[in-house]
Amino acid sequence: MGLLSLGTPLSWSESSKYNEHVRENGIEQLLNSFCGAAGRDGDELYWGDEVEYMICEFDDASENAVLSVKHDEVLVQLNTTYQAECDRQNVHFHPEYGRFMLEATPARPYKQYEGVEVEKNMRVRRAVAEQKLKLFGDKNEVVPLSLTVFPRMGRENFTNSEAPWGHKNAASRSLFLPDEVINRHARFPTLTANIRTRRGEKVCINVPMYQDVATPETDTSIRERNWFVPEDLESARASKPGFIYMDSMGFGMGCSCLQLTFQAPNIDKARYLYDTLVNFAPIFLAATAASPVFKGFLADQDVRWNVIAGAVDDRTPFERSVPPLLPKYNNEYGGIAPEDVASALRINKSRYSVVDLYLGGNQFFDSKYNDTEVAINRKVFQRLVDNEKFSFDEDLARHFAHLFIRDPLVIFQERINQDNETETDHFENIQSTNWQSLRFKVPSQSATPDNKSAPGWRVEFRPMEVQLTDFENAAYSNLIYLLVEAILTFDDKINAYMYMSEVWQNMETAHRRDATLNEKFYWITDFAEGQGKTQLLSIDEIFHNQRSGIFTNFINPILAHKGLIVKSWTELKEKTDNEDLIRLYYYLKLISDRASGKLPSLANFIRTYILNHTEYDQTSSVSQKINYDVLHMSYRITHYDNSKNELSGLFGEELANYLINNSIL
Template structure:
């Protein structure tokens, strides 16, 4: 969702004079918050999930499905229901917030889950409750799906009907395919982000996804556009898209964990980072874009390109003149550095950062590893600033810090406590998981990652490797049927860090020894039959030493068994199943195009 502040949003030309001011004060705000809360200790494990849903409307006569732009109306009813019934704080309640598109809503538990293993007995029921709350507000032929809509950008894909206007000088996106009316209209953040990303970049975003080559797919596959800008941006043998909505209009599952203290949060951030590509492959669920079968199974690189605000200079296409850096990645990508002390030897990616910002952090008492992470994040400019919010008290507010932090969409996010909520501590956010069809599947992924954090902490395990290999793994994890066919870099055997979190202040930082090999996802999850035992067997070993009641043991066992079977291929990923459904459909012409009737039949099966 990101930072939702009230006010008058500045366009990119209006924002530009304040960029350096906001960065300077954003760093000052972080330094002040850090010193105020760095000694905070003793917080319990609390965690929660965020699920993004898609609202669709079935046209049974035409055998067509459209996204329905009723998110704002439904959100108002949901939020009013919470307020009227005064149920915030009740473990069975839910909360709802807007997302990027006018057909999306995001649901979370009303309060975080606790550290007791018994909490896994209520996760799935809370997700079921969320669906039920929305379902009561749906009209005839509408449905709530936890899926990324496969026909975004096709003609007549919204209800009510909307028409893209790429020539509108006042348009936010000026897309050939995705109308501005499909952006969520209830808050200015989303439309302004689209406008400012395009404004900063100097042109529209260009998303090119390799097309899946079937028997009758033209070779080369070429889409013809009369506008020279689109003709140059669209690559042969790729599906072309030109709007933030094609990425941020997809749905995902995210999890946030509260740590005991800042050291544990930094430790978990590092150890979970190499896990992120594994979850991309395990949860693959997005093989169709603009009604074409793609040769990838994940939305990750598509979102990355959809918010890529780098200029031609920053992308290295022309020499630097007006910009400071050539930046290797979009602001939505894999993280480039670890932040805990004993992980530092594996930071083998050269970081871009402004020396003045780094020095400001060091002079402010931030250690070099965290300072480099923050300074590298601040090579990005703010994209969302409100006219009324420029002048702030840096000792009380973190809004300038968060406007940059919340628009650096990495696979992991290190989250300081909010300055105005003393009940929330240092946290990490796990961001790469694709949304699944059912509450059971989504609960299983949550259960798996949460339990893995407990194993990491309890056994003091380290999974860090050269961070460049995490970037490589993320590329491999998105490929078609990566869970079955790709090998990912991973540690060949279990290891612990020479400097566990509680020993950091003792000053015993040594470079830990390690060796990585290439393993399948199945070997990483279930064990390689040699030295690496597998992540799920490690979790089961941890549970054997825990005091578990029968119900909790049964719930967790079902979830872990599902994860194991998906890793082994016994249970298909959603992406594999969708691709197979399309290829087996009588209306599919083996040309990579997924027609309206095929999508209608597909979504009719998965609707609830």
């Protein structure tokens, strides 16, 4: 997203009157985009990453590390005063949900394989953000860290806001998060409030608590309050023994991630790429696990995904097929207008979730693989398959008709009426609040075959947890790039279709603590054979097995195709006359060694650090001092500082030494 347009966002009671208007016009905008862009072909494999950071402040006097809600001005500066400087260095900064967050991308996408350039670009982004934050001249150190989750988010003193509870947090009504954590732009508090209002209750997230010898039976941070009725009465019912309870959007959208977007040559290949990546998403969620703590408690899971899913789950009790928490105050239709109650659907997943449907449209696809129950908007489906502009096939129509079961969450007063021939805000309103593990990005109406200045058909890979170092983030980005190039190059031989229900199960499995070491996932037995045949494999086997492994079937063939190796990526280690190929070797080695369990995941590493901390008291609780030390350690690792042997602990001796001796800037 670019810098945000100004305007007046409507509250739920106002905006919901326009739900159908947004959907109806959004679909016309989609049809017009297809008219414009369906014929595009031969588009370059452009691609780019997005890295998210948390601005953290170290208060050494009180030994506390906090999220800074006071430095968001830096984002404005990066897009005004420093805009030219950023552009020259090919970096661009974007707003995110949290006032303490930054997102950064290359200003211009990469073109095909760029290897180490990706890491250099990430390094520049971090250096620019660090430098500009320093210019604020605070007495405390203020730094951007690419942490997936801030360990003590939602506990006492977790921000640098002076009086977070000096006023009521009306947008979220959270027991734990003041509204100061939310981006100041009116879109974000409105989004927060509208999700809650539509749902009819605060959002509710229960993450299993890590069970240690002195772990309390319930989440001890829940407290009584009587600012908001009924919201303040909900936690007693919504929280569960043995779980960490969270009650607001910021717990999820305040997590960071690493996303990648790839342009395919044409729409058919984009659909094929999307479908082929479907089951890689849960695998790479597990493989990048970096979230062992939520709200100051060790969790019995390793990733952020279901926390975000819960954090933006605007479904009413009826849609979720459960009774309302407090029937005295809420009915099962939440904030749905009375005239819309009759058409309410049962919806089995949050709008933030694993993908629902394959897109199809190629020789390998069979509709039987879409074997899960997925609600669709019938009216939208009918319009897409039967209209005078562009006829969709049923599989593609079903995808968009599913996205369009959702209501728009934020509508700007000034943007209600749009030109469907040239604008796409109504379509994007629905599309961009369907946060799935992959996103099928549709070109605009102007992206005609001869207008290559407008982006074409793109697929976004969204599951990965962001890592502390640019080296790691570049490693995962390059690996996924090579995977995508392999898929697009060997497209006549790779048939990755399997039953969607197995992909959904993989997504659940990916959450479990140390899933990389202990769990098994459904994985294709043989990509050449197809037939949807899978077997249950460990992450190690998924990466390394001879017949269907990621290295053996995707990475080695594409590296050989590019003439970089003969048989195996491990040959790259011998390319001592080419520093860039040596670095590629270490990117792949990091991922391979984590997959085989030789190196810990970041989640495992941080958990182990906490469990061994002298102040840890076996209650699963992460104190202010432990949090402070975790953050300091994270900072050292980010800067390849091995003074406390932490770099060696996370990366092993060989890789740690390589990183110390081979800084890229």
